[in-house]
């Protein structure tokens with residue numbers, strides 16, 4: 419399953435960068451088009467974290483938005499998956515360009531007693 423692979427690599431990189439310290443929190447930001455099911459990822463993570471340095475870590479998932487921009491006028495909008503995606507500019511009706519939304523970024527890893 420997609421989410422299992424992601425949870426595994428997420429956990430792997432977090433443990434690597436924690437340098438032997440206990441992980442308390444991980445903030446992960448997959449793009450809106452990454453196809454990640456938040457609930458599913460959380461469930462996988464909570465299963466995989468058992469008996470690791472991240473066994474008590476909390477995973478926060480923040481879906482990263484994509485940006486829609488018009489090449490003809492200055493129209494710009496963030497698309498976060500909660501609204502219907504626009505194809506054409508609402509101001510001048512030109513076709514909109516879509517940027518981003520497909521990345522996967524670990525924003526933050528918090529460890530115990532460490533700043």
Ligand SMILES: [Zn+2]
Nearest residue numbers: 488491507510
């Ligand atoms: Zn426009």
